[in-house]
Amino acid sequence: MADYFDRITDKQADLIRQAQVFFVATADPGLAPGTNGVGAVNVSPKGGVPLHVLDEHRVAYLDYTGSGNETARHSMAGGPITVMVCSFDRKDAAVVRLYGHATVTPIAESPLAGQLLAAPAENIALPERQAIVVDVESTVTSCGYGVPVMTFGAQRTVRERGRRYKVPRKA
Secondary structure: OOEEEOOOOHHHHHHHHHOOEEEEEEEOOOOOOOEOOEOOEEEEEEEOOOOEEEEOOEEEEEEEOOOOOHHHHHHHOOOOEEEEEEEOOOOOOEEEEEEEEEEEEEHHHOOOHHHHHOOOOOOOOOOEEEEEEEEEEEEEEEOOOOOOOOOOOOOOOOOOOOOOOOOOOOO
């Protein structure tokens, strides 16, 4: 059974700070599913950088180039954002979801640049793009029984990125 909160609790903050990966889902409020081959909801895994708990109503992370920029596009259009953090530990099943809206700022212009750049991704080897700050309106915790037990091996390096879905661009 889920528990609902109007802020990030201390227990939630502990889980967030320990997470090796988190997931970000955004929606464009004006885009219908299937429009121009783009869905109305985007979900992205984020690894290599921490999700910083700024206070009980805000989190932030450093975003890199290298993929589409749907999170920024949806956020600038006023769409909602959900951040999900899971525990993959055998003894500590848990899921935390943070609901709110995000502000996107080029990293060079962000007042959080120093804090975010102090914990950069070690192996992404791509330029930092922007600071994503989520104003958290509510949170939900759930049991996490559907989350598999997994151990963290390492963050992916550039050589290990793989190219399964990368199509060479024509010049």
